[in-house]
Amino acid sequence: MNNRIFQIAINTFREAVRDRVLYNLIAFALLMSGAAVLVGQISLQIERLVVINLGLTAVSLFGIVIAIFIGIGLVSKEIDKRTLYTVLSRPVRRWEFISGKFFGLVGTLVVNTFFMAIGVFGALAYVSHHLERSDGWVLLALYFIVLQFMIITALALFFSSFSTPIFSAVFAFCLFVIGSFAGDLRNFAAMAHGATRWLASTAAYLVPNFSALNVISGVAHGQSVPLQLVVLNTVYALVYTAAALSGAVLIFERRNLK
Amino acid sequence: MPAIEILSLEKIYNVGFWRKRAKRALRPLTLTVGDGEIFGFLGPNGAGKTTTLKILMGLVFPTSGTARILGMELNDPRMKAQIGFLPEQPYFYDHLTARELLTYYGQLSGMDGKQLPSRVDAILDEVKLTDSKNVQLRKFSKGMLQRAGIAQAILHDPKIVFLDEPMSGLDPMGRREVRSLIERLKERGKTVFFSTHILSDAEMLCDRVAILNQGELRGVGGVAELTAGVHGKVEIVWHGSAIPSAIRSMGAECHAAADTMRAVLPEESQGLALEALQRDGFRLISLTPVRSSLEDYFVSQLDAQAETVQVPTQARSN
Numbered sequence: 001m002n003n004r005i006f007q008i009a010i011n012t013f014r015e016a017v018r019d020r021v022l023y024n025l026i027a028f029a030l031l032m033s034g035a036a037v038l039v040g041q042i043s044l045q046i047e048r049l050v051v052i053n054l055g056l057t058a059v060s061l062f063g064i065v066i067a068i069f070i071g072i073g074l075v076s077k078e079i080d081k082r083t084l085y086t087v088l089s090r091p092v093r094r095w096e097f098i099s100g101k102f103f104g105l106v107g108t109l110v111v112n113t114f115f116m117a118i119g120v121f122g123a124l125a126y127v128s129h130h131l132e133r134s135d136g137w138v139l140l141a142l143y144f145i146v147l148q149f150m151i152i153t154a155l156a157l158f159f160s161s162f163s164t165p166i167f168s169a170v171f172a173f174c175l176f177v178i179g180s181f182a183g184d185l186r187n188f189a190a191m192a193h194g195a196t197r198w199l200a201s202t203a204a205y206l207v208p209n210f211s212a213l214n215v216i217s218g219v220a221h222g223q224s225v226p227l228q229l230v231v232l233n234t235v236y237a238l239v240y241t242a243a244a245l246s247g248a249v250l251i252f253e254r255r256n257l258k
Numbered sequence: 259m260p261a262i263e264i265l266s267l268e269k270i271y272n273v274g275f276w277r278k279r280a281k282r283a284l285r286p287l288t289l290t291v292g293d294g295e296i297f298g299f300l301g302p303n304g305a306g307k308t309t310t311l312k313i314l315m316g317l318v319f320p321t322s323g324t325a326r327i328l329g330m331e332l333n334d335p336r337m338k339a340q341i342g343f344l345p346e347q348p349y350f351y352d353h354l355t356a357r358e359l360l361t362y363y364g365q366l367s368g369m370d371g372k373q374l375p376s377r378v379d380a381i382l383d384e385v386k387l388t389d390s391k392n393v394q395l396r397k398f399s400k401g402m403l404q405r406a407g408i409a410q411a412i413l414h415d416p417k418i419v420f421l422d423e424p425m426s427g428l429d430p431m432g433r434r435e436v437r438s439l440i441e442r443l444k445e446r447g448k449t450v451f452f453s454t455h456i457l458s459d460a461e462m463l464c465d466r467v468a469i470l471n472q473g474e475l476r477g478v479g480g481v482a483e484l485t486a487g488v489h490g491k492v493e494i495v496w497h498g499s500a501i502p503s504a505i506r507s508m509g510a511e512c513h514a515a516a517d518t519m520r521a522v523l524p525e526e527s528q529g530l531a532l533e534a535l536q537r538d539g540f541r542l543i544s545l546t547p548v549r550s551s552l553e554d555y556f557v558s559q560l561d562a563q564a565e566t567v568q569v570p571t572q573a574r575s576n
Contacts (some may be wrong), residue, residue, distance in 0.1 A: 007365045011351065018353040081349045086410055089315040089343035089420075090366045091335035257317040258271075 004092050005100040012104020013111075016070060021108060024062050025115050031058055036123040047127035052138060052220040055120035060145045060216070062116070063109050064176055067149050070108075071156025072168040074101040075248075079257055088257070095249045102157055102245060109149040117142050134222045140230065141219040147237035151208045152176055154244035161248040161255070175207055183211035208240055259329050261418050261449040262291035262314070267323035269309050269473075283309045285474045286323060291451055291466075296444050298460035299453040300556065301470035307453035308346055310470075311422050315343050328417060339368055342411035346422040346453075348403060352396035356387050356406050359395060360413055367414040377413065385409045386435070400427045408439060419443060421452035425459050437463060461552040469559050476559040485555045490525035491548040494532070497541040504534035522548060 016022070032055060039050045075098070078084035087097060120138065125131055155175055159168035178185070182204055189200035213233055215225055269284040284306040291297045301307050312318040314325055316332050330337035350359055360378040369377065382391050385405040390398070395406065404427060411419055424440075425433045433456075440463055443450050454460055460467050461481055468478040477484055494505075496519055501512050508531060510523035519540075523531060528545065535542055 003368075004366055007362060011354075011362055015351065015353050082345055082347075083349060083351055085312075085315065085317055085345040086343065086348070086350070086363065086407075087366060088317060089338065089341070090363065091338040091368060092366055093335065254319070256271075256319060257312065 002096065004096050005103065008087070008092070008097060008100025009102075009104035009107060012074070012101050013107050016105065016108040021066060021070065022112060022115075024066065025112065025119075028058060028062055028116050029119055032119045032123045036126045039127055048124060049220045051123045051127055052120070053216060055116075055123060056138070056141050056145065056216040056219070059113060059116045059120065059142065060148065060214075063113060063145065063149050064152055066112065067105065067109060067152045068156050068169055068172045068176070070105055071153045072160045072165045072172065074105060074157055075160045075252065076165050076168075084257060094253050098157060098161075098245065098249050098252055102153060105153050106146075106150055109153070110146060113142060113146055113149070132222075134224075137215075137219045137223070137225055140225045141215050143230075144213045144215055144233055147233060148208075148210055148213050150237055150241045151210075151244070154241040154248070155208070158244045158248040158251075161251040176210065178203075179208040179210035180214065181211060182207055182209040209236065213237070259293070260290045261293045261295070261328060262289070262297075262451060263326045263329075264289040264310070264314075265324050265326075267310065267313060267325055268321050269306075269313060269318065270321045283473055284313075284320075287470075287475055289468055289475070289478065291449060294444070294447050294449055295465045296440060296450045296463050297452070298464035298467035299451065299470065300455065300457065300460055300467050300552075301453075302455060302560070304472075305470040306473040307470055308422055309473075311343075311420055311451075311453060314420065339414070340417045342414065342416035342419045344407045344411040344419075344421045344424055347426060348407035350395050350403065350406060350410075352394060352398075355392050355394055356382060356398075356409075357391040359406065360409060363410045364413055369414055381409045381413050384412075384439070401429060401432045404428055404432065404436075408436065412439075412443065416448070418449040418451065421450065423454055424452055425454060425456050433459065457551070457553045457556055467552065469556060471560055476562075477555070481552055485552060491522055492525050492528045493520060493522050493544075493546045493548050494528070494535070495520045495543040495545075496535055497543060500538075500540075502531075502534040502538045502540070504537075505531050518543060 032051075035051060035054050039047050039054075075084075078087075084097070088094065117139070120142075121131065121135070124135060124138075152172060152175075156168060156172045159171045163171065185200060185204040185207070189197055189204050192200050212229075215229075219225065264287055266286040266288055267284060268286045269282070271281045271283055273279050273281045287306075287310065299307050299310065309318060313320050314327065314332065316338075325332055327337050328340055351362075354362065357378060360381060361374060364374045364378060365371075379388070379391075382388050385408055387402065387405055387409065390402060395403065398406065404424070408421070408424065411421065421440075424436050428436060437459060440450050440452070452463075464481060466478065466480050467484065469476040469484075497517060498519055499514065499517065501519060501521065505521055505523070506512070508523050508527045510521040510527075510531070513520045521531070525547070532542065532545070
């Protein structure tokens with residue numbers, strides 16, 4: 001990473017922290033403590049299942065909301081407030097600005113996820129009084145969640161490079177929801193015929209396949225995550241993110257900053 | 259090699275819901291700014307000053323034409339490392355302190371990390387923000403933000419400084435400080451290109467000015483050169499307590515003071531006025547040409563354009 005991208009990323013991270021984005025951790029901590037105490041009292045043998053399911057789903061949702069709502073403002077806010085003018089009048093290329101913004105927000109989300117992961121493991125330790133070897137798969141589920149954050153941040157940046165913040169949020173959120181059912185969409189396409197099949201297949205392969213990146217349920221049941229899936233998901237997330245970021249850069253490179 | 263070379267730069271925006279209506283923000287503009295000059299870019303609001311500056315900064319792309327700064331293309335990072343820019347009504351990352359902001363901009367400009375802290379402190383001192391260096395910018399007043407803006411524009415010791423309305427929103431003391439800062443930049447051999455609609459500032463500072471109105475260049479040259487040809491006036495002072503009726507009928511501005519009278523009238527009427535004074539037996543004390551101000555020239559250019567606009571299309575084509 002070149003120094004300018006790194007500096008823009010650091011500034012983005014610092015802005016998020018000082019704008020109290022990480023305060024969501026307080027809500028998360030309250031949720032996990034409440035869940036741990038409640039689950040410990042009412043459930044029998046399924047405490048771990050409930051805590052992992054609830055914890056990882058919360059990590060994912062909190063992060064997705066942050067990725068979308070901060071991601072859509074990464075570019076538009078800089079244009080509206082004209083802070084971008086003094087950056088781009090320096091030897092900073094537009095692609096470096098987009099990349100720095102992307103890495104800054106993903107960095108914020110990684111730090112946020114790290115603290116949330118401590119909360120999930122803390123709750124697990126509380127309800128079952130010990131950690132098991134299979135709990136290691138929870139780390140892989142968290143890794144996949146971070147891959148989702150990367151994709152959704154890149155998409156939010158892509159939409160915000162040509163659309164208004166509200167439309168960008170709607171587009172990004174819709175893609176997240178549709179992408180979460182990408183597996184079902186592919187099954188539907190396989191069963192359909194004619195134009196419907198073609199349309200469903202195209203949509204299924206265009207939307208980000210978040211369903212493949214969601215292993216929360218399996219991990220909660222103690223199932224392992226195959227190494228092949230880890231490699232494929234990593235490559236898929238990197239390629240999809242790179243494509244979305246390239247789209248954002250291509251549009252932003254031609255944009256007049258009025 | 260000129261510091262700034264603008265060649266037929268034109269900008270047309272497509273506006274409206276379907277973006278089919280063309281709005282011309284800048285008519286083909288050709289301009290050259292020499293090395294070490296203080297160049298004023300004048301015009302009323304909406305004249306195209308900021309559009310020109312945004313094109314030069316690479317923020318907006320021209321519809322046609324080109325420009326070179328220090329002999330380099332507008333998107334050349336080597337060129338951008340040698341220029342500084344203060345946007346109009348600047349707004350900065352308000353989560354940062356003044357010191358953090360300048361450090362960030364210094365890093366983006368590729369400044370040496372070891373020298374950066376001392377340079378940041380020196381610049382903060384120059385713009386009188388040392389006492390507020392650790393205060394977040396969200397707590398800054400408008401004048402302080404303007405000073406922070408000037409600091410970031412000159413932080414990396416650029417060869418050319420572009421300032422968009424640098425005096426805007428400043429109190430008289432603040433304006434004076436900015437003026438003296440611009441003068442100091444000139445002393446250090448820097449080229450300063452600044453846009454303003456405050457004509458007195460331009461008159462005091464600029465080696466040359468360009469006047470822009472409705473996206474069109476209306477005049478360019480030295481202040482004295484431009485104002486020399488503007489409807490010259492003369493001031494006539496004579497002994498006495500009466501004004502000859504002939505002078506009154508010339509539409510002169512007359513003022514009485516103790517035992518002298520003073521009249522300011524168009525240069526072309528001075529012969530008739532002197533004759534009238536002689537005829538009525540008044541003793542002439544002085545006859546002085548009144549220097550036109552940049553404001554007179556500016557207004558005359560805008561008036562000339564307004565008259566051109568009022569001419570029917572058919573009449574103009576004839």
